[in-house]
Amino acid sequence: xxxxxxxxxxxxxxxxxxxxxxxxxxxxxxxxxxxxxxxxxxxxxxxxxxxxxxxxxxxxxxxxxxxxxxxxxxxxxxxxxxxxxxxxxxxxxxxxxxxxxxxxxxxxxxxxxxxxxxxxxxxxxxxxxxxxxxxxxxxxxxxxxxxxxxxxxxxxxxxxxxxxxxxxxxxxxxxxxxxxxxxxxxxxxxxxxxxxxxxxxxxxxxxxxxxxxxxxxxxxxxxxxxxxxxxxxxxxxxxxxxxxxxxxxxxxxxxxxxxxxxxxxxxxxxxxxxxxxxxxxxxxxxxxxxxxxxxxxxxxxxxxxxxxxxxxxxxxxxxxxxxxxxxxxxxxxxxxxxxxxxxxxxxxxxxxxxxxxxxxxxxxxxxxxxxxxxxxxxxxxxxxxxxxxxxxxxxxxxxxxxxxxxxxxxxxxxxxxxxxxxxxxxxxxxxxxxxxxxxxxxxxxxxxxxxxxxxxxxxxxxxxxxxxxxxxxxxxxxxxxxxxxxxxxxxxxxxxxxxxxxxxxxxxxxxxxxxxxxxxxxxxxxxxxxxxxxxxxxxxxxxxxxxxxxxxxxxxxxxxxxxxxxxxxxxxxxxxxxxxxxxxxxxxxxxxxxxxxxxxxxxxxxxxxxxxxxxxxxxxxxxxxxxxxxxxxxxxxxxxxxxxxxxxxxxxx
Ligand code: GCW
Numbered sequence: 001x002x003x004x005x006x007x008x009x010x011x012x013x014x015x016x017x018x019x020x021x022x023x024x025x026x027x028x029x030x031x032x033x034x035x036x037x038x039x040x041x042x043x044x045x046x047x048x049x050x051x052x053x054x055x056x057x058x059x060x061x062x063x064x065x066x067x068x069x070x071x072x073x074x075x076x077x078x079x080x081x082x083x084x085x086x087x088x089x090x091x092x093x094x095x096x097x098x099x100x101x102x103x104x105x106x107x108x109x110x111x112x113x114x115x116x117x118x119x120x121x122x123x124x125x126x127x128x129x130x131x132x133x134x135x136x137x138x139x140x141x142x143x144x145x146x147x148x149x150x151x152x153x154x155x156x157x158x159x160x161x162x163x164x165x166x167x168x169x170x171x172x173x174x175x176x177x178x179x180x181x182x183x184x185x186x187x188x189x190x191x192x193x194x195x196x197x198x199x200x201x202x203x204x205x206x207x208x209x210x211x212x213x214x215x216x217x218x219x220x221x222x223x224x225x226x227x228x229x230x231x232x233x234x235x236x237x238x239x240x241x242x243x244x245x246x247x248x249x250x251x252x253x254x255x256x257x258x259x260x261x262x263x264x265x266x267x268x269x270x271x272x273x274x275x276x277x278x279x280x281x282x283x284x285x286x287x288x289x290x291x292x293x294x295x296x297x298x299x300x301x302x303x304x305x306x307x308x309x310x311x312x313x314x315x316x317x318x319x320x321x322x323x324x325x326x327x328x329x330x331x332x333x334x335x336x337x338x339x340x341x342x343x344x345x346x347x348x349x350x351x352x353x354x355x356x357x358x359x360x361x362x363x364x365x366x367x368x369x370x371x372x373x374x375x376x377x378x379x380x381x382x383x384x385x386x387x388x389x390x391x392x393x394x395x396x397x398x399x400x401x402x403x404x405x406x407x408x409x410x411x412x413x414x415x416x417x418x419x420x421x422x423x424x425x426x427x428x429x430x431x432x433x434x435x436x437x438x439x440x441x442x443x444x445x446x447x448x449x450x451x452x453x454x455x456x457x458x459x460x461x462x463x464x465x466x467x468x469x470x471x472x473x474x475x476x477x478x479x480x481x482x483x484x485x486x487x488x489x490x491x492x493x494x495x496x497x498x499x500x501x502x503x504x505x506x507x508x509x510x511x512x513x514x515x516x517x518x519x520x521x522x523x524x525x526x527x528x529x530x531x532x533x534x535x536x537x538x539x540x541x542x543x544x545x546x547x548x549x550x551x552x553x554x555x556x557x558x559x560x561x562x563x564x565x566x567x568x569x570x571x572x573x574x575x576x577x578x579x580x581x582x583x584x585x586x587x588x589x590x591x592x593x594x595x596x597x598x599x600x601x602x603x604x605x606x607x608x609x610x611x612x613x614x615x616x617x618x619x620x621x622x623x624x625x626x627x628x629x630x631x632x633x634x635x636x637x638x639x640x641x642x643x644x645x646x647x648x649x650x651x652x653x
Contacts, residue, residue, distance in 0.1 A: 005154075006425040008161055008433050009460040013045040014101045019079055021048055023055035031202035032087035036094055039160065043098040054078050057097065059090045069166065069204070070114035073097050080109070088168065088204035095164040102460060116446040117402065119330075119359055119413025121169035121208075122162065122439075123254065128173070128180045134365050134501075136372035137432070138422035142172055146180055148192040155199045158420065163203035165440025169415070170205055172196060175256035175293065177212035182219050184209055185239050190246045197247050206251030208291065213255060213275065214263035215239075226268035227278040236282040244286040252289030253279060254332070259296045272296070272317065273324040280326035289411060290329045291359060294318050294349060295339075301515040309527075309535035310515030311337040311562075315348045319540075323355035327408045330357040332415060335385045337537070338516060341493035342369050342381070342484045345549070345559050348540035350398050351390030357411035360385070360402055364435050365419040368493070369483055371502045372419060372428035374622040375596065375615075376483040377476035379438040379450040386446050391544040399446045414443040430614045433461065434476055451477050461611075468606055475596050482596075486589025486629040489582045490572075491562040492518045492525065495633065503625060504632040518561070522640055524568055525578070526561035538563060557581075568641040582637050583645045586630040593619065593626045 022040055026033060036059065040047055047056070056079035062072075064085035071084040071093035082093035092113070100108055125133040126140035128147075141154050162170065172193070173181050183189055197207035216222040216232045220239075226232055244250055257264030257275055265275035276292040283290060297313035318331060325331070331353065336344030340363040350360070362382055363369075369376040386399035406412035416439050420426045427433045434457045441453050454476040458469050487495065487504070494516035498508040509516045518525055528534030530550050538549045548554045549563045557572045568579035576584065597619045604612055634651045638644075645651055 004424055005157060006430075006433075007157075008426060009437050009457060010043070010098075010160060010164055012102055012460060013043060014098055015045045016101065017046075019044055019047060019056040019101075021050035021052075021055035022057040022059070023050045023053055025053070025058065025060035028087075030087050031198070032091050032204055035163075035202045036091060039091075039094060042160075043094065056080070057082065059083075059093070061085070061087070061090065066114075068115055068118060069168065070112070071096065072110060072112045073100070074110040075106070091163060091204055092166055098164075099456070099460065103456065113445070115166060115444045116399065117413040117443050118410050119169055119415070120167050120440065120443050121171065121359070121413065121415035122167055122364070122418040123171045123175065123210075123361075123415050124418055125174040125176070125365070126172065127178060132421055133174050133176060134363075134367040134417065135419075135421050136366060137420055137426060137428035141420065141422060142196065148189075148196075150192075150195075152195060152199060155196055158426075159200050159203035159205060161426070161436070162200075162205055162440070165437055166444040167440050168205055169208060169251055169413075170200055171208035171210055171251075171254045171291075171415075173210050175210045175254060176260070176262060177210050177256075179218070181210075182212040182215050185211060185215065185243060186219065187242060187246070190243055194247050197250065201249055206249065207247070208251040208254050208289075210254045210256065212263065213257045213265070214267075224268070225263065227265050227270050227275045228268070233278055233282065236279060240282045240286065240288070244288070248286075250286070250288060252283060252291060252328075254291045254293070255279070256293045256295065259293065260299050264296075271321065273321045276329045277324075277326045280329040284326065284328050288328065290326075291332050291415070292325075292329060293361070294331050294333045294347075295361075297515065299515070300513050302513070303511050303517060307535070308515060309529060309537050311529060311537045312535065312540065313337075315352065315540045318349060318356075319352055321356070322353045325356055327357070328411060330359050330406075330411045332359040332361050334361045334363075335382075338493060340368055341491075342376070342480065342488045343491045343558055343562075344493065345491075345562060346385060346388045346390070346398060348537075350388075350401055351392035351396050351405075351542060352540065354392075354405045355407055357406040357408050358402055359412065360398065360414045362414065362416035362439065364416045364439050366432065366435075367417075368496065368501050369480075370622070370625075372432040373502070373618050374483060374625055375429065375431050375475060375479045375618070376435075377431070377438065377450070377454060377479045378435050379442055379453050380477065380480045382439070382442055383450055386442070390542055392542040396542075425611075425614065429618050430461075430611045431472075431476065433457070462607060464603075464606055468603055471599050471603060475599055478592065479596075482589055482592040482626075485585040485592065486626045486633075489585055489633070490526075490560045490578065491558060493562075494518070504629045506632060506636040519565055520637070520640055522642070524566050524570070525637070525640075526565040527563070528565040529563045534563075534565075568637070568643055577643075579637060579641050579643045580646055583634055583647075583649070583651065586634050587649055590623065590626045590630050593623045597623065 058081045062083045066085035069088045071089040130139040130144040214225045216225045258266045280290040294314040390396045403412045437457045438453045454473040458472045494509045495506045497503045497505045529537035638651045
């Protein structure tokens with residue numbers, strides 16, 4: 001039930017007796033303005049709407065043509081004025097003012113804010129049966145037992161969370177579109193989806209659906225789903241026009257094709273531009289978008305065959321299609337070339353694609369990063385990605401490339417697989433809320449630091465003095481390094497339990513078909529992806545980055561084993577050998593988790609009990625997990641290498 005759910009970072013109201021009335025210069029039937037009417041008393045204690053312009057807070061629509069959600073907050077004689085060129089901007093301005101006043105820093109005004117990214121999206125991997133692929137916070141908020149849950153209060157509550165951090169697009173079903181979900185494009189389901197979409201829309205959020213590329217066959221009864229077949233094109237046109245008849249402001253379709261068993265254009269000997277463009281043309285008349293994922297690779301690899309390299313796949317398939325996509329088609333590219341590991345290099349498609357609309361894809365749900373049991377605040381990792389300089393041109397940072405290299409700027413942005421479910425606090429681990437909050441804040445304002453965001457979230461979520469607030473924030477901001485320390489030395493990913501992706505299993509993927517091998521033997525470890533002696537993956541980067549990664553001299557330590565196979569005795573830039581680094585980080589990881597426990601315990605008296613207990617239990621689990629990782633990884637590499645820990649700590653043999 002909605003009342004019992006955590007209000008997260010919207011828990012606190014501004015308690016300022018000077019702020020008692022608000023006024024809207026605009027009179028309109030806009031659902032977003034109605035949202036503002038509903039939200040104001042939830043955010044500001046004792047405030048009421050006034051018909052007089054001299055209210056404490058005034059909202060006014062400016063005639064600036066800007067529609068991207070930018071807003072300005074100024075101090076006035078009576079209080080504050082929020083101005084924007086769009087209704088969305090007024091809504092964002094309202095949440096912005098709420099946040100700024102709770103932070104208590106009024107020197108910030110006038111405060112102008114414009115989003116750095118245009119599309120700011122979350123993707124659900126929710127299934128109709130209520131399960132969530134890679135979900136760690138309970139079942140779906142949209143579906144239950146192959147039906148629509150129909151809890152509109154819940155959807156509204158969720159919309160507020162998203163809109164308050166600037167999210168403007170949401171895809172509501174899993175990209176692996178199973179049988180029943182394939183029918184979401186039919187009228188019966190669309191009528192239900194419309195109810196959800198209307199609520200999102202009243203918070204400035206567009207609704208998207210994932211579709212199954214074979215739907216013309218499975219849903220439409222046609223003999224083919226060939227994108228070049230006229231019949232198929234017409235079928236999609238009809239489906240889409242029906243969709244828009246019911247939901248006129250529908251956002252568009254998200255497609256995972258030719259990936260991990262999902263059907264796609266390859267079945268018909270067609271390319272991905274042909275698949276995406278067929279859909280893009282069908283949806284164009286309605287102003288809709290086709291978001292096409294680049295997560296395409298061969299998942300039936302033979303581990304014996306070293307010539308194949310999964311990391312190369314997306315670039316090999318999509319680079320040559322640069323410039324071939326319709327103006328309303330967008331490629332969605334995962335941040336790394338493999339799959340949401342805690343440490344990977346950047347996808348080489350960034351910077352290489354120069355004439356294609358693009359969305360960068362992150363993962364908020366903690367699939368490989370601790371299942372929302374282990375604390376892993378992901379903002380530092382996302383920052384690294386955004387600030388990464390691809391060196392294709394001068395100052396070619398990913399955060400700029402996304403927009404600059406998209407011919408249609410409004411068709412560019414960032415998306416992430418979201419981490420929410422039916423758990424009362426939405427995210428399982430209370431601290432995992434900081435990832436959803438931080439994601440929204442960071443992709444709106446790419447310049448915010450991880451620490452700023454973590455402190456902001458902590459301030460909005462708890463009542464703590466500055467010292468205690470910094471304690472919570474220190475756990476968050478170091479937690480990514482800690483998780484990396486005990487799970488992923490020098491970028492060797494996938495040493496986790498197959499399918500589950502939680503807990504250690506060093507060789508779990510080593511002889512499997514997924515193309516994620518570490519090749520540890522008695523002498524050394526790592527994947528050789530150099531041009532000189534390996535798979536040649538380094539060639540996919542700009543000349544400068546390629547050189548950097550190709551050479552052992554310049555390859556950054558943290559990416560070493562992604563690009564090179566080296567002896568255990570290889571000396572890193574840090575001065576340590578590879579084997580000693582493995583031992584040290586694994587011991588350190590466990591110690592850090594123990595430190596987090598001590599910090600958390602010290603906050604027992606000042607935190608509310610529910611939040612305290614919630615994280616406390618998870619930290620106990622995290623210590624156990626980190627210990628398992630430490631002992632299995634250390635023992636594994638000790639047995640392979642026969643090299644003792646310099647510091648003589650206990651490694652099981
Ligand atoms: O990381 C992998 C996950 C799959 C997921 C896939 C994807 C939705 O293990 O569960 O499928 O990525 O991104 O499509």
